[in-house]
Amino acid sequence: MTRAEFMKICGVFGIGCPFQFSLMSHGSVARKPFKGKVVVIGAGAGGLSAGYFLRQQGVDFEILEASLNYGGRMRISTEFTDFPIPLGAEWLETNPGIFKEIVNDASVKVAVKTVKDAPDRKFVNSSWYNFFEEYIVPHISHKISFDTIVKSIDYSGDQIVVNTQNGRHLADKVVLSVPLKILQDRDISFTPSLPKDKLKAINGSRVWEGFKAFFEFSNKFYDEQYVFNVNSKHDGEKIYYDAAYGQDTDKNILGLFVVGTPAQDFISRSGDELKEYILTELDGIYENQATPNYIKHLTQNWNQEPFIKGGYMTDHADWKVVRTLGRSVDDKLYFAGGAYTDGEEWVSVHTAARSAKKTVEEITKN
Numbered sequence: 001m002t003r004a005e006f007m008k009i010c011g012v013f014g015i016g017c018p019f020q021f022s023l024m025s026h027g028s029v030a031r032k033p034f035k036g037k038v039v040v041i042g043a044g045a046g047g048l049s050a051g052y053f054l055r056q057q058g059v060d061f062e063i064l065e066a067s068l069n070y071g072g073r074m075r076i077s078t079e080f081t082d083f084p085i086p087l088g089a090e091w092l093e094t095n096p097g098i099f100k101e102i103v104n105d106a107s108v109k110v111a112v113k114t115v116k117d118a119p120d121r122k123f124v125n126s127s128w129y130n131f132f133e134e135y136i137v138p139h140i141s142h143k144i145s146f147d148t149i150v151k152s153i154d155y156s157g158d159q160i161v162v163n164t165q166n167g168r169h170l171a172d173k174v175v176l177s178v179p180l181k182i183l184q185d186r187d188i189s190f191t192p193s194l195p196k197d198k199l200k201a202i203n204g205s206r207v208w209e210g211f212k213a214f215f216e217f218s219n220k221f222y223d224e225q226y227v228f229n230v231n232s233k234h235d236g237e238k239i240y241y242d243a244a245y246g247q248d249t250d251k252n253i254l255g256l257f258v259v260g261t262p263a264q265d266f267i268s269r270s271g272d273e274l275k276e277y278i279l280t281e282l283d284g285i286y287e288n289q290a291t292p293n294y295i296k297h298l299t300q301n302w303n304q305e306p307f308i309k310g311g312y313m314t315d316h317a318d319w320k321v322v323r324t325l326g327r328s329v330d331d332k333l334y335f336a337g338g339a340y341t342d343g344e345e346w347v348s349v350h351t352a353a354r355s356a357k358k359t360v361e362e363i364t365k366n
């Protein structure tokens with residue numbers, strides 16, 4: 001049974017799925033105070049959330065981030081047009097109550113404007129990145145070390161040794177919040193080796209390729225959405241859409257979101273060849289209106305990002321495999337992020353944050 005089928009059954013019978021958990025409010029997570037040091041690896045949605053929740057629990061932590069920026073796959077462009085362009089995560093795939101749930105502090109007034117964009121919601125002149133920038137990062141930014149690439153982790157002794165290109169960091173517990181592809185490619189080595197079932201889950205999971213593009217046109221000749229029929233739903237998704245929908249703008253911005261097998265046509269091209277490939281496809285759909293109306297464009301190939309290396313884990317992964325991906329190892333290595341969700345929902349920003357919350361609960365109760 002796939003995760004999609006499993007979640008459907010939970011919904012139909014109105015039963016709680018075994019991996020659901022409730023986010024307890026600030027101050028109620030820790031059952032026993034945990035006094036050790038936690039090293040969080042990765043400053044995407046999962047790592048930032050883990051740091052934020054650890055801070056709320058008064059736990060000593062630091063975040064090691066390989067790139068020069070936080071946010072990971074929530075990255076935006078603020079220069080392309082007059083509203084933030086989400087180069088990765090764009091839609092809110094749950095209800096807006098999630099913002100308060102993540103902030104987890106009743107004294108904070110959370111105001112994030114979204115608009116219905118069925119079946120999801122869109123941020124209005126904002127983004128997931130902006131939410132983290134405003135509500136989460138200010139509390140933990142002094143704990144993030146950038147340009148710090150974790151190469152290996154030795155968890156054989158009482159203290160865990162995390163080796164980076166700049167030196168070593170000691171920890172009592174480590175939260176891994178790196179993309180699944182980083183583990184598949186063994187960019188981080190482990191001593192001792194990860195357990196067999198964990199390795200099997202890591203290596204057996206399909207990470208979809210990921211690509212997005214944004215085109216500005218002088219005329220809005222395109223539909224709200226143009227969804228392609230991908231051969232098998234397990235292969236991925238491809239859609240052109242009105243990226244300016246719901247935004248306070250008079251610009252005509254068309255988006256392309258493509259993951260999985262159909263993304264290969266785009267990640268294998270670059271420069272003018274890529275631009276012409278997309279314009280030709282649009283000219284074919286919209287009776288040669290794309291090329292004459294073209295103003296400028298922006299592309300994001302997630303497969304060529306050195307510390308991301310792909311889109312995200314297929315929506316159709318087996319929930320038992322996903323659960324294994326998220327499971328901790330020896331009360332020392334913990335996992336948080338889009339791929340480590342215990343199978344409660346598909347890969348998204350909000351599930352990455354929820355997995356971090358669950359991980360912090362597990363750490364602080366031990």
Ligand SMILES: Cc1cc2nc3c(=O)[nH]c(=O)nc-3n(C[C@H](O)[C@H](O)[C@H](O)COP(=O)(O)OP(=O)(O)OC[C@H]3O[C@@H](n4cnc5c(N)ncnc54)[C@H](O)[C@@H]3O)c2cc1C
Nearest residue numbers: 042044045046066072073089090091150307337338348349
């Ligand atoms: C094209 C695309 C569209 C998407 N659309 C949506 C959407 O509309 N809505 C939604 O909710 N979600 C969407 N997602 C999914 C969402 O972006 C991810 O689930 C989420 O951002 C993942 O967060 P993360 O923290 O797990 O990983 P990441 O954001 O990838 O963060 C991992 C971090 O680890 C760092 N890192 C990697 N290796 C190392 C190392 N060796 N040492 C130190 N640091 C390291 C990376 O630099 C990165 O900053 C989309 C993703 C893609 C690619």
